[in-house]
Amino acid sequence: MSKHLFILFEHAAGYALFSVKEFDEVAALLPQVESSVTDISKFQSVVKLVAFQAFRNGPNSLDNINAIAAGELHPDLQTFLEKEVPASKKKVQVILGVGDSKIGQVISDTLGISCQHAGIVTEIMRGIRTHFPHFINALTEATAGKAQLGLGHSYSRDKVKFNVNRVDNMIIQSISLLDQLDKDINTFSMRIREWYSYHFPELVKIVNDNYMFARLTNLIGDRTKLQPEMADSLEEVVMDSAKVKAIFEAAKSSMGIDIGTIDLINIQMFAKRVISLTEYRKSLSEYLHSKMQSVAPNLAALIGEQVGARLISHAGSLTNLAKYPASTVQILGAEKALFRALKTRGNTPKYGLIFHSTFIGRAGAKNKGRISRYLANKCSIASRVDNFSDVPTAVIGEHLKQQVEDRLKFYETGENPAKNIDVMKQAVVEAQEAREKVLKQQKKLARREKKRKLKEAESNHLDESSIVENTTENGTPAKKKKKKKTQDDDEVITNDADTTVEEVKKKKKKKTQDEDEAITNDADTTVEEVKKSKKKKKKKSEVEDSSNMEVDETEAVITKKQKKKKSAE
Secondary structure, eight states: EEEEEEEEEEOOOHHHHHHHHSHHHHHHHHHHHHTTTSHHHHHHHEEEEEEEEEEEEHHHHHHHHHHHHOOOOOOHOOOOOOOOSSSOOOSEEEEEEEEEEEEEEEHHHHHHOOOOOOOOOHHHHHHHHHHHHHHHTTOOOOHHOOOOOOOHHHHHHHHHHOSSSOOHHHHHHHHHHHHHHHHHHHHHHHHHHHHHHTTOOOHHHHHHOOHHHHHHHHHSGGGGGGGGGGGHHHHHHHOHHHHHHHHHHHHHTTOOOOOHHHHHHHHHHHHHHHHHHHHHHHHHHHHHHHHHOOOHHHHHHHHHHHHHHHHHHHHHHHHHHSSSSSHHTTTTTTTHHHHHHHHHHOOOOOOGGGSHHHHHHOOOOTTTTHHHHHHHHHHHHHHHHHOSSSSSHHHHHHHHHHHHHEEEEHHHHHHOOOOHHHHHHHHHHHHHHHHHHHHHHHHHHHHHHHHHHHHHHHHHHHHHHHHTTBTTTTOOOOOOHHHHHHHHHHHHHHHHHTOOHHHHHHHHHHHHHHHHHHHHHHHSSOHHHHHHHHHHHHHHHHHHHHHHHHHHHHHHHHHHHHHHHHHHO
């Protein structure tokens, strides 16, 4: 039974299917195939292009490559293989060569095509990758390179993508930097202690804290110039009057050598660097605390910010930590000890990174393994809640912490803790209430932000309109008189159509006259009273005018009738 080999090649431009001529002979002559890979004329005698299916666009190529990387069969690839790969016959067996064993397994399971990914297939793939533009007429080396570069950029961007609200990458980087800073500050502090102790060796015994020692080194400088006026500044650093007195006494009878000005300047510069590093470490720990409260609040409430951040960093991400079982979380960080114990058939480790939590330190020697197992179980629950909850709250983490506390009491005193079902029911109810509160606060903040944006837009619109009004056609600023005219015109527009600019001016004059009359009248009268009296006079005049109008109309009607009678006569 002869074999017919087809090669599936995935390129940035599309899928290509090649057939290998005389597969049995080629498989036997592997060294000749390896030598013919570099020569295109020899390689074309071995491999022939059967079919090529180009990708529709960039997103389509990214979807196909992501499916191949995940070991899945994309619908485009499935239709291409069903259409182009012939079925095996009695005398001819069809074999499909693929570059990855995972995709080969999926193809053989779904389509029933036998796949091969080792042996001669790898060498033929290498040759196809080298000479691929020569097999397709519409593809050149430049266009193939551009397609590969574009797909590579989009693929890497898709892999690097992360959720903006859940930035666990920042936690990983900050906790690793925090650990590095701890090591650096300790080594630098030991260097300062050794360096400054040549001049003032007694200070090391008085002050044990590294940060405090660096500040005192920068403040004291030359011990021979230490004066009583510096006692207040020293007490601010040391926060102990007894230690300040001890420093002064030690400075008087010190056994250290004298120090030069240049040496002292170098020591103080190095001390300033150490002080700045320790202050930055404090700010970084606060930043880590805020990030853990927003990303994994339940895990932080249960086991602490730093231990929780180390668990996330060691797992790679919060999602990876949520996928781990409790047994893996328990020994996370103790992999070397675990494999050593498995190799030597010794006792496996009881805890890894969770050993740094306070619960294991408070437990007895007999109960450390039990409490570590229980704590790992609660940590896995907290990480899953943090990973899959939309609105992160620390309510469930606090309840889980209380459960660990109750378990510690049970190991010490034998007091039975509350049941897990009852605790979780109460925790879920409180978590829902906390989420509702958080959502309400978010809505309030969104409303305030909308109002602020609307006010800014209105103010910007008013500023633009005032700029337009205050400029002439030539772009020069208008005078104040023109502004008054525009105001009068605006008032005319708002009034009836019959009114004119002059009538508006008359009304304004009347207002000023009313105010003047109010001033000239008695002190008891006001502007409003004058206006009321004038309104009454106007009403009377209007009534008289209406009566006169009615009289005039009746007289006109009578005159008309008399004229008609005369004309009839």
